[in-house]
Amino acid sequence: MTRFLLSFVSLACLLVHLASAACPMAELARRGMAPEELAQLYHRGEGLNLAHLEHARDGAAKTHDKADETTPPAALDPLSGILSPLGLGGLLPRFSDEHKRDMIEHVLARQNEPDEQVNIDAPILTPKAHKRHVEERGLIGGLLAPLSGILQAIDIPTPQESGLKEIPGDDPNHQYQAPGPTDVRGNCPTLNTLANHGYLSRSGITSLAEAANAVQTAFSMSFDIAVFLSAFGLLAGGDLVTGKYSIAGKDSRVPNTLGNSLGIDRHGTFELDASISRSDYAFGDSHSFNATKWDALVNDANKYGGGLFTIEAFQKNAAAQAKASRATNPQYENGANFIVNGATRALTLRPLPNGTTENVPDYANIAPFFLNETFPPKWYRRADSYSLADLLVDAADILLADPQPLGRNYDGRFVPSNISLPKAPADVGCLGVSLLAGIIPGQLAGEAVTAGNAVVNQLIVPLFGGTKCDIDSYDAAGVNNVRSNSYNVTNEDAGSGSGVTGLGQHERLAKTSRYTRRAVPFGRA
Structure with a gap:
């Protein structure tokens, strides 16, 4: 009997440990699992402050010393935003002292x-x-609300001038320079172009x-889309x-503060199968330019657009590349990041043509971005x-x-997921971004889960505040089903101006599939 009780206690401790490692303070407070005084401190946003960070940096104790009333209580861990050693968060694995000091110094x-x-x-x-x-001045011009918690040390973009303008023109700071020996370029031609012209480092x-x-x-994109794309780059x-x-x-x-800085070339988020100009990851090189795939797009433009890169050309290209990958790639996946295949083609169709004739996306204005990673001559945004x-x-x-059906090739056959695309474009967009937002925090572990959820909640969700698209109604449970169905997916396979208006309401996953809602949106429960 004693042996049974000891085993039961050990199992209970293990379950508490797993629960604490997965649930951020927000969820513990919401579930009523946190002590009331700590939950109140969390809701007042008093868990992370400079005085506590300075004490942590200098090696001071992380719990409140009653003899030192100047030291604030540690309601939240200053590094993770998770319940501190005063509560369940004390069971979380911790990084090295040097690792912590680096992050504390940056925040300070x-x-x-x-x-x-x-x-x-x-x-x-x-x-x-x-x-x-x-x-x-208030939240004017599309500014974000101030970031808090673990994100509070991140610099914030601001709305930039837009409108017809020659890019780069004669601006000496933005003329083309080939990458140097220590410069890196990825698999996104437009990002490489921005770096080659100094708009990015x-x-x-x-x-x-x-x-x-x-x-x-450079591209006259609105503030909302700019924050959206960059936030996903950061998450990826x-x-x-x-x-x-x-x-x-x-x-x-x-910096590799939370152990997840793998770059945006990581397969499964922005880098994915059936792309415009890169090979599928399973074939060994998804980084280099693939001339055969580019030629296929040019042929589609000639066949369906009369030489122009029209939406019909991109529609045919997207479907053809997906079918070819499904037929030849044993690891082909069209999962929770499905919207990216449409988005990369839309971002070629709309922002890349010359602004003086923006409805005429021709070879002369599209090809330089892909072939030379530079702006075309006399190009206007x-x-x-x-x-x-x-x-x-x-x-x-x-x-x-x-x-094209969502699902993945597995064991020699294509296994579809339980989700079908809606028929209305606005609903497809809402579903796509919701599932995409659920991929990346679900890949993380430990303290990075809290940070990933914070990026989604503080940077991405607010962009949809004035719409009918509630991306918080989707979560990692649905993502897992879209991505894996009846098979396992490893982490390396996981995750490559105007306001938002007119997005439709997509049906809740509970009505369209066999998903069950998780307790922690976009994270691991």
């Missing part, structure tokens, strides 16, 4: 910016400048703010504390901003012309 440096250096009119706002801007190491500002400036393979990421693969110049709503509807239009 960003928060302790001297007042005389704060510039609320800068194109990239430091956290302190961002907070002051909001206090003095020529090193290929960028950040949430820099990349979002660059696509606004960046450092979620500093906001930095590589436009290629893992790079030592990107769009006269009007291309918005997130525009992108999602265009992507859906491309995918709905010949809908």
